[in-house]
Amino acid sequence: MPGLEPTLPEAKVRVRFAPSPTGYPHLGNIRTALFNWLFARHNGGTFILRIEDTDVARTVQGATEAIMDGLRWLGLDWNEGPYFQSQRLDSYRRMADQLVREDKAYLCYCSPQRLEGMRQEQMKRKQPPGYDRQCRNLTSKEKAEMEVHCITPVVRFKSPTEGQTSFHDLLRGNIVFENSTLDDFILLKSDGYPTYHLANIVDDHLMEITHVLRADEWLSSTPRHVLLYQALGWQPPQLAHLPMILGPDKAKLSKRHGAAAITEYRDQGYLPEGLFNFLALLGWSLDDKTELLSKQEIVKHFSLERISTTAAVFNREKLDWMNGVYIRGLSMEEFCRRSLPFLEKDLPTEVKRPLDADYLRRIMPLVQGRAKTLAEVPQLTEFFFVDNMEYDASLLSGKLGREEMLKALQISLAKLEALSNWNTASLESILRPLAEELELKTGVFFGLLRVAVTGRTASPPLFETMEVLGKERCMARLKLAVDKL
């Protein structure tokens, strides 16, 4: 990417993930966390978790837990925190006071109603909305009058009205803003809580953050942050604004796009290692062909230089594919272990719990290559467990007439009855010649047996399936098929 600073910071890398608990974390949030984590791990730095809970009204119950659950699930372990901004109010108030004392900020008594009215008016006149600075130069007499009316003021920053503010973005190069487009933004709200702008700067400084990697949506407010750093006499950290992740409609990812919360991906049967790999590739790439990378490889190769500047549309089909790759790569033991919760939860209630572990171990190899998510496993294996087969008799009669089917089924029944050694090889050695004897194509004959034995037209290979099901169950099901005809 253009304009990357060649200078590596001598100080140890310290980065943070600073979500607000105003909702459950979605892929976009988590991708930001992931890049911060990767940057920290690649550089042997520190990854800090900081909860920005300064919006009391919008705080969502359980969001903080969901954030930590999501991070833990993906293996994004943090070295410090979680810090809570709500427990650090003193620091912000102290800094706000200092700025007021130094005449770099001021008390504003304007009511929300007045501000709203002003905004409406500005919009109507197609003027840029922004605070009109009415309280910026209040006389002490005017202030006293306001105090009498018991209006709790907010603290606003005195933005410069002319000149420019610029900064260097690690990904995008130099960015310049006209100060005239900035208004006097609020630092401290009337409830005593800081706004994002203040709390963010104070904490990043106090926590000695060296690099701020955050979503692109913050780019526009960065000049405010730079100005604040200057006002406080602090050195700003290095900045990099990451490309956003968009929904299929190309809008900023939000709850509206469904299943956005990271924990839902877990519940939908995605593997954390698969999602990790997939997310890493949303905005970062190793080269022109490598897509499947382990966590260690990604950590090893991760670099800011290879982060793209373009927003990425989240592509679920590709995630599904990649998740399938990771499922197939699981050891049988792991696959069983991870599928178990899904089976316990989604198999019909009539199936006895706990599930028979030995039986399960024989079933699972037959579906591992066929599942894109763990959540599909119960669906894929259901016919192994249920006793009464419910399927439409029309599935049996593919290309065959009733008489032909009956004949095929009955001869099969007779031959299989005599089979003592019930396994894949012996089943095949009997049934394959039988197809010829019946003058049926294998596809047709095996298809008939498949429906009879599994109740469906698509299943794992027939003989292996029959072996696992066992003689008793297969015989019963074949007889049932005869009855159905």
Place this chain on the structure above:
RNA sequence: GGCGCAUUCGUCUAGGGGUUUAGGACGCCGCCCUCUCAAGGCGGAGAUCACGGGUUCGAAUCCCGUAUGCGCUACCA
């Protein structure tokens, strides 16, 4: 409306002036394998590199403009 950022196949991306008839992946289509479904193998369609001007012997790559998209424009983060 103002400001900012971005713009390579439908999607994720490679590419950093000549190595490009623009490479890979998902998805899609076809063939092979095959008892079905997957998986796998092979192949195909799919991008006038948003558009218009420059700069240059040469531009997807550098510059400018336009368009489009997105973001910000709250006592939200």
